[in-house]
Amino acid sequence: MTIHVRSALPAAGEAKGALLITGAEGSLVSAYLAAMSGANAVIFNDAGVGLEKAGIAGVQQLDSIGMAAAAVSHLTARIGDGKDAASRGVISHVNATAAGLGVKVGMKCKQAAKILSRQAHAPRDLPPPYASWRSQLTTSAPEIVTVDSLTRLQAEDAGRIVVTGVHGGLHSGRPESALPVKAILAVFNDAGGGIDGAGYSRLPVLGDRGIAAITVYHDSARIGEGASTWKSGIISKANRVAASWGAREGAWLAEWIRGPGTDYMRRALGLN
Numbered sequence: 001m002t003i004h005v006r007s008a009l010p011a012a013g014e015a016k017g018a019l020l021i022t023g024a025e026g027s028l029v030s031a032y033l034a035a036m037s038g039a040n041a042v043i044f045n046d047a048g049v050g051l052e053k054a055g056i057a058g059v060q061q062l063d064s065i066g067m068a069a070a071a072v073s074h075l076t077a078r079i080g081d082g083k084d085a086a087s088r089g090v091i092s093h094v095n096a097t098a099a100g101l102g103v104k105v106g107m108k109c110k111q112a113a114k115i116l117s118r119q120a121h122a123p124r125d126l127p128p129p130y131a132s133w134r135s136q137l138t139t140s141a142p143e144i145v146t147v148d149s150l151t152r153l154q155a156e157d158a159g160r161i162v163v164t165g166v167h168g169g170l171h172s173g174r175p176e177s178a179l180p181v182k183a184i185l186a187v188f189n190d191a192g193g194g195i196d197g198a199g200y201s202r203l204p205v206l207g208d209r210g211i212a213a214i215t216v217y218h219d220s221a222r223i224g225e226g227a228s229t230w231k232s233g234i235i236s237k238a239n240r241v242a243a244s245w246g247a248r249e250g251a252w253l254a255e256w257i258r259g260p261g262t263d264y265m266r267r268a269l270g271l272n
Contacts, residue, residue, distance in 0.1 A: 001117040007171035009033040023080040025173025026071040027224025032130040041068035041120035047193020053100040054222035067123035068098035074194035080169030146226030165225040168215040178205040189223040190215035201212040207239035
């Protein structure tokens, strides 16, 4: 079986029959995308596990279609970097399908990859449709949208507040992967920070582009769910632009955005 190593998740059918090693977190949305890629098995990053174990929820859910799945610890490999997972990741979670093939917690990713590439079979079914990709919360400027995946951002989201369920890590350290649109503010899940502080690595890059960016604590919102980031996210880090607008660690994200954050953003957009 081919071993397909990716920083982000591939498109539908792009990893057919392969073992997929990805830098993505093991959330429900990531599990759906991994299954739709056609892969036989997948290894994620556990993103610090986080609120309601959202960082590994997809690992367990894939058992329902007979797809072997595991996750490496965010303390052993950079979130958003599949090559790093493959080279130094250590398995922290496995589902029953992967465990039945011999994959174990504490095993090096390289060893787990050998097992899965030789023994994993195609899932017996496709996952059920994934429903909640995107929602627009407000229609007055600055507009607020939530997205579970950056693939659901649109060109019209430039100038908007973009609240994501996405981890705050650059894909393989590439600055161009930070954000595909020039939002006024972008919010991410910090995925527990993890090794090399990877879970925050989008923030300074976006600051250099003049975009305010924030991460929320991984145990305050479910990773992979933009709506959860908005509902319960607590700020863990703010880049220099967001900090200059009063964003502070420990503040409730929605309260800050609805309060002083909006005033600063309206001025930045020339609306006051």
